[in-house]
Amino acid sequence: MEKVTDALKKAAIGGEKKEKPKKEKKGPAADAGDAGPLELNPPPSFINDRVELFDKLYKEQQEELAKKPRTEILITMPDGTVKTGKAYETTPGEIAKSISNSLYKRAVVARLDGDKEQLWDLDRPLERSCKLEILDFNDEQGKFVFWHSSAHILGEACERRFGCSLCIGPPVDSGFYYEMALPGGAAVQPSDWAPLENIVGKIVKEKQPFQRLEMTKDDLLKMFSYNPYKQHIIKDKIPDGTKTTVYRNGPLIDLCRGPHVPHTSRIEAFAVMKNSSSYFLGDANNDTLQRIYGVSFPDKKQMAAHKKFLEEAAKRDHRLIGKQQELFYFEECSPGSTMWLPHGMRIHNAIMEYIKEEYWQRGYDEVMTPNMFNTSLWEQSGHLAHYKEDMFILDVDKEQFGLKPMNCPAHAMMFRHRERSHKELPLRLADFGVLHRNEASGALSGMTRVRRFQQDDAHIFCREDQIKEEVADLFDFMRSFYGMLGLTFKLKLSTRPDKYMGEIETWDRAEARLKEALDDFASSQGGVAWELNAGDGAFYGPKIDVAVLDCLNRSWQCATIQLDFQQPINFSLEYQTAEVVKASDAKPAPAPAPEPAAEAASDEHKDQKDHKDGKKKPLLVKKPLAPGCARPVMIHRAMAGSIERFTAILCEHFAGKWPLWLSPRQVIVIPVGMGFLDYAKEVAQILRKERFHVDVDSTGNTLQKKIRNGQLAQYNFIFVVGDDEKKNRKVNIRYRDDTSTQARDVPVPLDEAVEKLKKLKSDRGMYNPFPPSKEETTKA
Numbered sequence: 001m002e003k004v005t006d007a008l009k010k011a012a013i014g015g016e017k018k019e020k021p022k023k024e025k026k027g028p029a030a031d032a033g034d035a036g037p038l039e040l041n042p043p044p045s046f047i048n049d050r051v052e053l054f055d056k057l058y059k060e061q062q063e064e065l066a067k068k069p070r071t072e073i074l075i076t077m078p079d080g081t082v083k084t085g086k087a088y089e090t091t092p093g094e095i096a097k098s099i100s101n102s103l104y105k106r107a108v109v110a111r112l113d114g115d116k117e118q119l120w121d122l123d124r125p126l127e128r129s130c131k132l133e134i135l136d137f138n139d140e141q142g143k144f145v146f147w148h149s150s151a152h153i154l155g156e157a158c159e160r161r162f163g164c165s166l167c168i169g170p171p172v173d174s175g176f177y178y179e180m181a182l183p184g185g186a187a188v189q190p191s192d193w194a195p196l197e198n199i200v201g202k203i204v205k206e207k208q209p210f211q212r213l214e215m216t217k218d219d220l221l222k223m224f225s226y227n228p229y230k231q232h233i234i235k236d237k238i239p240d241g242t243k244t245t246v247y248r249n250g251p252l253i254d255l256c257r258g259p260h261v262p263h264t265s266r267i268e269a270f271a272v273m274k275n276s277s278s279y280f281l282g283d284a285n286n287d288t289l290q291r292i293y294g295v296s297f298p299d300k301k302q303m304a305a306h307k308k309f310l311e312e313a314a315k316r317d318h319r320l321i322g323k324q325q326e327l328f329y330f331e332e333c334s335p336g337s338t339m340w341l342p343h344g345m346r347i348h349n350a351i352m353e354y355i356k357e358e359y360w361q362r363g364y365d366e367v368m369t370p371n372m373f374n375t376s377l378w379e380q381s382g383h384l385a386h387y388k389e390d391m392f393i394l395d396v397d398k399e400q401f402g403l404k405p406m407n408c409p410a411h412a413m414m415f416r417h418r419e420r421s422h423k424e425l426p427l428r429l430a431d432f433g434v435l436h437r438n439e440a441s442g443a444l445s446g447m448t449r450v451r452r453f454q455q456d457d458a459h460i461f462c463r464e465d466q467i468k469e470e471v472a473d474l475f476d477f478m479r480s481f482y483g484m485l486g487l488t489f490k491l492k493l494s495t496r497p498d499k500y501m502g503e504i505e506t507w508d509r510a511e512a513r514l515k516e517a518l519d520d521f522a523s524s525q526g527g528v529a530w531e532l533n534a535g536d537g538a539f540y541g542p543k544i545d546v547a548v549l550d551c552l553n554r555s556w557q558c559a560t561i562q563l564d565f566q567q568p569i570n571f572s573l574e575y576q577t578a579e580v581v582k583a584s585d586a587k588p589a590p591a592p593a594p595e596p597a598a599e600a601a602s603d604e605h606k607d608q609k610d611h612k613d614g615k616k617k618p619l620l621v622k623k624p625l626a627p628g629c630a631r632p633v634m635i636h637r638a639m640a641g642s643i644e645r646f647t648a649i650l651c652e653h654f655a656g657k658w659p660l661w662l663s664p665r666q667v668i669v670i671p672v673g674m675g676f677l678d679y680a681k682e683v684a685q686i687l688r689k690e691r692f693h694v695d696v697d698s699t700g701n702t703l704q705k706k707i708r709n710g711q712l713a714q715y716n717f718i719f720v721v722g723d724d725e726k727k728n729r730k731v732n733i734r735y736r737d738d739t740s741t742q743a744r745d746v747p748v749p750l751d752e753a754v755e756k757l758k759k760l761k762s763d764r765g766m767y768n769p770f771p772p773s774k775e776e777t778t779k780a
């Protein structure tokens, strides 16, 4: 007995150990043989010409700077302390050092006056009094400067190895890349990675300082005469007669606005991650270029953690799990459109079922609307003007139709198809309709970027004074939905941008209500603090961005809350206010929603003019509000967003270990021998009746092998049945998520097991319904 138990224990936790041995990492030396000499010798001639011009101009610049008056300046630190310094002499780096050496070593760049546009090199002298922040790698901007500086180092290594013409080298979300043209149109090979890392190692050791130099456009054209891409960028981006900057580190001089880390030794850990080809300026008509992606960190520990994270993320890749678990796949003849297999559809339906239950509780009404509409609808909604590129347009009966990319216009039409009263508000129309968006084929990626999808989409039509309550309910919805799944989330309020439509008072009132709702939620139990993203709202209304964090702390955009003042005007939506219905009502009528008089009038005029010219008749003519009527506010909202994408996120979040209620494989019944197959089938039949996804293992495999297979397939529960179980109508239960149950031998009555599973499923819980008894725990 003891031995079997041990074997089962091993089988239970052995999943990770079975992995194939990792590919041995090739050291630089191993690669040098088939990758040619490490660096070009002699170096390309443009390097020397460039340095000569730089040295001459840099000397002149330093002489100019030396002449500047050293007036006293005041430097205010974030904690309020004020330091004195001298203009054109004191650097942020010196200030950091004066506080502590470790601060300076950690520091990446400085920010002046709290302005995201005013980043300043640590070694560049300050020119005036300012507020000063020292940013390190943990700061979002600091990290980008760090990665941007690393791109220069990669660029230097590439020039030294390939003699290439560099193009651009920006930081990106998880590192940076450099884009370049190799001589003769050659391509970068994976065998180049290690030699490049080797050269980078040398550059880091050399502790090359980043030197900043302002140059005229003419001098820049001279300096980069060897490089057609830099020439193009200089001619295109820099106005005649103006100056811009280059930065030098070692032999590399690059066109760049900066700033950078003080010197190359800050980049302690560096790795090339991948390479690919691209087009200059992203245009397929231009030259093909080579891109090399890298990532870097201030220390090796962080690099190791990053690589571990990538490994973990790769294991959780939903495309991989989708294949392993037979959830979905794609056919070449319909790119970006998921083929949902039976087991994938079980997950899809479980998500939908949950959302529909919530809709029932929260007073939503489900509707269904057409997949395609005449383009007159899309013209009315503004989609044709702003979104046509992303739509599929079809010719039908000599007219143009568009597949819907969103449900909003259809819901607006539904709202206006008859007169509406204030008593009907808020009206919450939910629609799981199929949407199509024409994503570029190159951008398609598993289920996270698709062309065909369904959303848990809904539009709430409400009075302005109902905004707060509606938004508060959405927060509550998120809290229960995401909370149940073990996802956390962050909220950001994006407010009125410079270019906006409607009246400023309406915006102010709406934003004030959103802030109240956000504050209330933040202070409630299980609430979440929020951030302000000033000026980042859409032109037609403020919005709340919701970033969902999965268990790897990766951020995903799922939920949306977007207020819309524009569509109600586009579709002339209105409702009878209380005032007209009952003139004596003391309650003041809600303020009407915005009406940009000039805009509406000119649109109306245009509609009529088009009509006179014999052009297509508009779908409807925008009209001013009828007496006693007001415009509703429209709230676009989704909790999961695209069900396809959400399934992909959950797949990676749970690493394919679905909680029972979502699981496509809930129970497998395993008979210890063929003599108990009948009882196993009977148990399965009972579970199936209770709507569980249950299978029976009727293979001739050994018990251990059968259990192992059940574990690999991620069944939530394995019911083992043998003689004792059959006689007493019991089952021996192993729960996937609790290894302490794996080797247990305490059968549970079948009826009790079924009831407990039913409860776990209806709770949508993630607990163990069969916890070890007190007796067992004390024994252990």
Ligand SMILES: [Zn+2]
Pocket (backbone or CB within 6 Å): 148, 149, 152, 247, 254, 255, 256, 257, 258, 259, 260
């Ligand atoms: Zn730069």
Ligand SMILES: [Zn+2]
Pocket (backbone or CB within 6 Å): 406, 407, 408, 459, 636, 637
């Ligand atoms: Zn919408």
